[in-house]
Amino acid sequence: MAIQKGRSPFDRLKQMFDRSDLRCPECGYVDVEGGWRVTTTGSRVRYQHVCPKCNAIDTKEVRLE
Ligand SMILES: [Zn+2]
Numbered sequence: 001m002a003i004q005k006g007r008s009p010f011d012r013l014k015q016m017f018d019r020s021d022l023r024c025p026e027c028g029y030v031d032v033e034g035g036w037r038v039t040t041t042g043s044r045v046r047y048q049h050v051c052p053k054c055n056a057i058d059t060k061e062v063r064l065e
Contacts, residue, residue: 009064010045022049026056036060 023030029051036047047060 010040024049024051024054024056025058026051027054029053 022034031052034049036049039046043064045062045064049058
């Protein structure tokens with residue numbers, strides 16, 4: 001796979017999470033129309049997804065190099 005230039009690590013991470021893992025860890029519902037809500041705090045990016053079925057909040061945190 002070719003490396004795409006002009007994309008920030010932030011964009012690449014967002015794309016990675018958008019593509020996969022929108023499955024609720026609580027009830028297993030896959031929210032194919034949903035997306036991650038992204039917030040940044042300094043060198044960290046936090047992704048949150050709220051399950052539309054059971055309202056469980058799935059949080060992932062990624063540290064930018
Ligand atoms: Zn759920």
